[in-house]
Amino acid sequence: MTAASARRPWHPADLLFGNASLAWLAPGLLAVGVLFVWPVAHLALISLDVPAGMASPYAAVLSEPLYLRVISNTAVSALGTTVICLLIGYPTAYAIHVLPAPWRPLVLASVLFSYAVGTMPRAFSWIVLLGDRGVVNQALMTAFDLSEPVQMLYNQSGVLIGMTHVMLPLMVLTLLGAMARVPERLVPAARTLGAGPLRAFALVFVPLTMPGVLAGMMMTFVYSLGFFVVPAVLGGAGQTTVVMILRDLTLGLGRWGIGSALSITVIVICALGAAIYVPLARIGEIEEQ
Secondary structure: OOHHHHHOOOOOOHHHHOOOOOHHHHHHHHHHHHHHHHHHHHHHHHHHOOOOOOOOHHHHHHHOHHHHHHHHHHHHHHHHHHHHHHHHHHHHHHHHHHOOOOOHHHHHHHHHHHHHOOHHHHHHHHHHHHOOOOHHHHHHHHHHOOOOOOOOOOOHHHHHHHHHHHHHHHHHHHHHHHHHOOOOOHHHHHHHOOOOHHHHHHHHHHHHOHHHHHHHHHHHHHHHHOOOHHHHHHHOHHHOOHHHHHHHHHHHOOOHHHHHHHHHHHHHHHHHHHHHHHHHHOHHHHHHO
8 A cells, every 4th residue: 555545535435446356346236225225215204204293104003903904914924925835845845856857847847837927817816716616615515515615715815825826936946045055965974873864854954954944934024025916816805915005005095104104114024034034044154154
């Protein structure tokens, strides 16, 4: 470092451009700032801009039963979808992982096939399958001699089925990536040391895939908080989510203050989830390695 550069005052841009290895981060950080940080900050400012004599939008969000019920519906649907996707996705991913190489692309393609169709057609296809005269109800009534169809639409069950259909491929792909990083010799080594198949799987393989499990759960939960089409089509009025009521508040009624407060509330929930995920996944230890 020269004497001239030593005397030059420090500038925030030196954090990036003063180090050539970090300069390539500038475009990405600029995009994040423009497309994410500024819109979120603008929402926060709108939610805090309360006219004189009016209550804070956050007070309404945290006190009115309507908004509390909507937040509860959204959180329960997202959490339920996350758990179901994990319960189905882990065995599915493991089955694909242990398949012979020629069969893996075919089975994986069948899992990803749902992405070839948009969310709207998929949601309406479940109406055909789960309706009172749908294929599923006809099969259940015939098999179990039921006098009335099982109500699987316009309730929590329909929402969970539709959201799981959309989010399951994401969970499977995330778990497959984690399973692929497990050294192949570890489980056979545990077997040679006396562990049975289930014990070796539970104590060796599963713990090594936990970062993938946590990442899949985190992404599934966050994405599920923003669902609109599936709850609107399969859940009906009783399963209103935050995104659905945001549309009515902002575009329909022009109540941008309460809409912004609801949005910030969901963002805070996501941030709390991330704050829990980072130490559990030990992101810092992975980076140090």
